[in-house]
Amino acid sequence: MRFILLGAAALLTACVSVNANVTAASNPALAAIEHANVRTCPEGRAQIGAHNEGFGPQHGVTARTIAITPAAGEASRIVRLRLLTMAPGAVIAWHSHETTQGMALIVSGQATEIRNSCLDQIIYRAGDVALEDAQTAHGWRNDGDEPAVILVAHYAPAS
Template identity: 45%
Template sequence: MFQPTIRRLAAGAIALGFFAATPAFAGQCPADQVLANPLANHPTAPSNVTDDVIGSIDLGAEIGVANRDLRLRRLVVQPGGIVPFHSHEGRPALIITVSGEITEYRSSCAVPITHRAGEVSREAEGIGHYWINNGREPAVLLSADVKARD
């Protein structure tokens, strides 16, 4: 009876240690680099990027959030292409890199963040950023965001 209890306690301690640790997730700002970054001389115009809305939902009709749409977009950023600086004030988004890789320059990170295929970027209040494809193949992204109607 005593031995199984010790095993359970040891297993629990190991599990707690495993889950309590804060892993460095791929495609995120390293914890020691999270700080204000003014992104001086950021690009303001798109270059070599297509941005197609695949679908959208009127959130007013669905859940009572007036003048907002939930939309899904497909972006293809060619090598050297730029998604210009923009803010996510009142416009949260999740972006998955479907193929290729792309570099994000974020207002809350001192170093560039590389997003590889399969990685998700969370964009929310307080984030301003731009993206550049520094690779040799197109980067394909799917973006789900909440957007105010124009």
Template identity: 35%
Template sequence: MARLLQVTRPAAIALLATTGFAALPATARAGECPADRVVADSNRAVETQPRGVTDDVLASVDLAKEPAAVQNRLLRLRRLVVQPGGVVPWHSHGMRPAIIYIVEGEITEYASTCAVPIDHRAGEATVERNPTQHWWRNNGSRPAVLLSADFFPVADDPHMM
């Protein structure tokens, strides 16, 4: 008769950390470009105009007035609602890092740094940084709601996607 071995959670974690994890294949996290599909200049500016999207600034902080004293930059939080078929047009994150959180729905990203479209679902967050240039489209049947926090150059258009 086989004996059942009981392993405590800490022991199981230690066992996986020292033996099992190394054998697991590397996979992309949800909402990221698969490692084997990361390439420079893979997608171009297909959609250059917003369509079916609202962009509301919820709050911003003038970083020049904070202890960090970062001149000409805002820390900005926006809510974007992208209707089915809607588009967030081609834009760059060369000088504007951001974090996007998908609150509701699904949306597809077409990035200059990935050879395949990247699907993002509710509950996921994604980082946008240099050299990312991209556009997004809601290919689903219901609105996608996104929160965008970015390090925004004050001189730029305040509703730049």
């Protein structure tokens, strides 16, 4: 009986010996999230009204809403999670965040932002986060050779 139990234990051990460790080195999206940092306008280059237009009309962008949840205590507001994919050369047209605030995490690829409060264009790469407060107006372009994948969380009007 003891040998049967030992044999069964050995078989079960062999069945469960799958390596479930996922490391950032083997998963670039996970690495971007683990090393995420806010990127801002370079020091000394901030200026209110620096720009008021972006890279042109929107094209080459797909958006998928992942989830929406009502904001606590505010029936007219939601929290929304979206996945944006910008093809190489794609543009997100100039827009403001007066009513919709949030943040955007570059998961892969790169995207260039032109912002109303910065004299310079800002290049975001995997792991960079752009903050979108109520004073933000900006546009984006993918100047890279691969799609830019961006995870965006917004506090937005429900309608």
